[in-house]
Amino acid sequence: MAEPQLEEGAGPGPLDLRVATGPGQVQAAARVLGVAPGALATALPDPALRLLVDDLGAVALLRREWGADGHAEAVLVRRRGAWIDQPAVLAAASSWGCERVRDGRGDDVRPVPPPPDGTPQADRFLHSAALAATRVEVAVALARDAGQDTTKADGSPSLGADEAAHLAAAHALRPLGVTVLSEERSDRPVPDDQPWVVLDPLDGTGNFRAGLAPWAFSAALVQDGRPVAGLVADLSSGRRWSGAVGAGARRDGVPVQPRDAGTVVAPTAPSGSAVVVPASARRVRVTGCTAVDVCLVADGAAGAWQNLDRSGTHVHDVAGGLALLAAAGGVALGPDGAPLRLRPDTETLIRFVATGTEERARALLRELG
CATH class of the missing domain: 3.40.630.30 (Gcn5-related N-acetyltransferase (GNAT))
Structure with a gap:
């Protein structure tokens, strides 16, 4: 034919x-x-x-x-x-x-027209977050080796590119009209019944400084403690994950979902410590970029992520990935086995496991507990 x-x-x-x-x-x-x-x-x-x-x-x-x-x-x-x-x-x-x-x-x-009046907030967020990621991509490229390197209270590096990324992202997200929390700014109060956006303008700053991929932009829209929409852009490769609860998750425009893969991704271990690997894992990957790590669970490249063996992770590091995990049908449980809820607090550390199913998440909690 x-x-x-x-x-x-x-x-x-x-x-x-x-x-x-x-x-x-x-x-x-x-x-x-x-x-x-x-x-x-x-x-x-x-x-x-x-x-x-x-x-x-x-x-x-x-x-x-x-x-x-x-x-x-x-x-x-x-x-x-x-x-x-x-x-x-x-x-x-x-x-x-x-x-x-x-x-x-x-x-x-x-x-490219902006979303029309009456567009659901999650869709308006995704449009603005995509613009923000692109502007951050340019800002950090121009800010490389600019400014002074400093060290934050938690020991992580802070570069001139972090500030440039924040300014670019905040400007693009401003039309949403919701409170924006950022790793690069002190927290602002958020009423309990109001949505908020949390972003890490440049996740994986150490990777960026070293030229070791990946480093990423990450943003999430949170409502009632639940990340309902998210966008993560791997600025080192151009890969983008985006999605909203009820509408699914996509990587570079292609629908994705979790699967029971044998690879476990984990955050970098503290100096002098080891990464705890579940016995059920066939291999472990440590990328140094938490936002991308959780996306790898959402799209099925990895089977699980966990940080139960350490003090925890900040909400801005994981919120974008958690939104995509939820959109893709995955699960994040805290150490007590309850569904993870996010608070508008970029200082407090949170601990959890992230997988494709509740059954797998509970099995990991038992194994690592």
Whole structure:
């Protein structure tokens, strides 16, 4: 049967475009575009590329770039039957924190619109957080080796890039109109019945200073102690996880969920101490970036994360990942076995296990307790 073809001048109605996830879709898209599959294959692993396809032969290959004015844009590099104002194209650009979409064939440009009035708060948060992550990406790159290195009270490093990241993120999140707590600022009071945002503008500062991936931007929207939406951007690779409870979690636009993997991720052990590895784990990974660690549990790359063997972790380090874990259907339990609840307090340390299922979480609590 011949491949379905859309004429280049096909109507601009909404298409059912989705992110390509496998070689079969790449090969079909290559036939539609008349190119070799190798011209599209790197869109699968590369976070800066996004291949969108539908069942009728429409194809859009997007690439994330920066314009001459320093703003991020999504460039429509190749297309067939798809246009820059397609909802899926604009949504992909928004998830990258881009401010516009440009047709690579000409001068046609469309701004990425903000969410309209009446949009659920979680969706408005994700749009603003994506913009914040992109602005932080630029800010920390320009601030590398700038300012003075200091040490915080907990022994962690503080760089000029941390302050630059905070300022960039806070400005992008301000339109949400909710209290924003940050690792880089003293806490502000939050009424019990009000949502709040907690962010770590640059998680993994030590990794960033050493040039050792990963380091990340992390933000979460919290309501009644529950992280309900989150975005984590690995600034070293470009990977992005985003999601909201009830809407699922995605990594680079592809739906993800936890699985019972044999790898356990753990935070860096205190000086002179060892990382406790559950007997059920086949391997352990220590990345030095807690926000990314919890995302690896949410997307099934790792089976569990735990910090029960140490004093704890700050809420800003884990809230973004915990929101994504909840959105993906995973579970986080405290040492007492109760579901984890977050408080607007960036000083207090929290301890928990994070896994894909409550059964697995309780098994870990018994094993590590």
